[in-house]
Amino acid sequence: MAQHYFDSDPDAASRPSTADLVLPDLHLRLHTDRGIFSPDRIDLGTRVLLETVPAPPPEGRLLDLGCGYGPIALTLASRAPAATVLGVDVNSRAVGLARRNASAHGLDNARFALITPEGEAAEDDGPALTGPFDAIWSNPPIRVGKDVLHTLLRVWLGRLSVEGVAHLVVQRHLGADSLQKWLDAQGLPAERVASRAGFRVLAVRRAGTDGDAAPR
Known part of the structure; x- marks a missing residue:
C-alpha cells in the first residue's frame, strides 16, 4: 500500500513547519508540512545523495524524480544556475511547497510539476516532461511497492539523454542491491x-553508453 506521501491529495491536516538543508556550498531553509515525505528534517538518504554525487552538468535539463518539497531539485538549481531543473512528484502539497521554496530562494531555474504515478502530467499547464534529461537525481519512493517503483523508474530513466547519468539513493535493507540487479536486467546498467550510513548511491546509464562512474 502506498505511503501517505505518495498520495496525490494528502488528507493529513496541515501543520506548516520548516527544515534546514545545510551543505558545504549552500544553506536553505525550506517550508514543509504534514502529508509529505520527511517534513521535520532533511532525511538521511537525501543528505547522503547530496553529499556524495559529483557536480551536475552546468547546463542542460536536470530532473529530480520524487522531489517532495524540493531539497534535491533546489540543490541542483543552486549548483547549476545555467541549467533548467525540473522536479516532479505525485503529491500536490509537496509540489506547492517546492514551488514556494524555489521562489523564496530566488532559484528561478527550478520548475515543478505534478505527475501521475505512471509519469504523466497531472496539470494542463505543467512543464514538458519528456526530456531528454542530462542528469537525474532521486531519492525514489521505495516503500510504495515494487510495481509502482519499477513503473516510475522505467518511465523516467528512459528519458535520460544519451550521455546522461541518474544517481539514485536507496537504503541497503530496503533492497538497494536487488534494485541494482533489476536495473541491469532492464538494460539500465547501474553501478554502486x-x-x-546504510544507503547505496547507484549511478545508472542507458545501455551502450560510455562514461566514468563517480568516484567512490
Missing part, C-alpha cells in the same frame, strides 16, 4: 558509487 557510494555507500554510507
Whole structure:
C-alpha cells in the first residue's frame, strides 16, 4: 500500500513547519508540512545523495524524480544556475511547497510539476516532461511497492539523454542491491558509487553508453 506521501491529495491536516538543508556550498531553509515525505528534517538518504554525487552538468535539463518539497531539485538549481531543473512528484502539497521554496530562494531555474504515478502530467499547464534529461537525481519512493517503483523508474530513466547519468539513493535493507540487479536486467546498467550510513548511491546509464562512474 502506498505511503501517505505518495498520495496525490494528502488528507493529513496541515501543520506548516520548516527544515534546514545545510551543505558545504549552500544553506536553505525550506517550508514543509504534514502529508509529505520527511517534513521535520532533511532525511538521511537525501543528505547522503547530496553529499556524495559529483557536480551536475552546468547546463542542460536536470530532473529530480520524487522531489517532495524540493531539497534535491533546489540543490541542483543552486549548483547549476545555467541549467533548467525540473522536479516532479505525485503529491500536490509537496509540489506547492517546492514551488514556494524555489521562489523564496530566488532559484528561478527550478520548475515543478505534478505527475501521475505512471509519469504523466497531472496539470494542463505543467512543464514538458519528456526530456531528454542530462542528469537525474532521486531519492525514489521505495516503500510504495515494487510495481509502482519499477513503473516510475522505467518511465523516467528512459528519458535520460544519451550521455546522461541518474544517481539514485536507496537504503541497503530496503533492497538497494536487488534494485541494482533489476536495473541491469532492464538494460539500465547501474553501478554502486557510494555507500554510507546504510544507503547505496547507484549511478545508472542507458545501455551502450560510455562514461566514468563517480568516484567512490
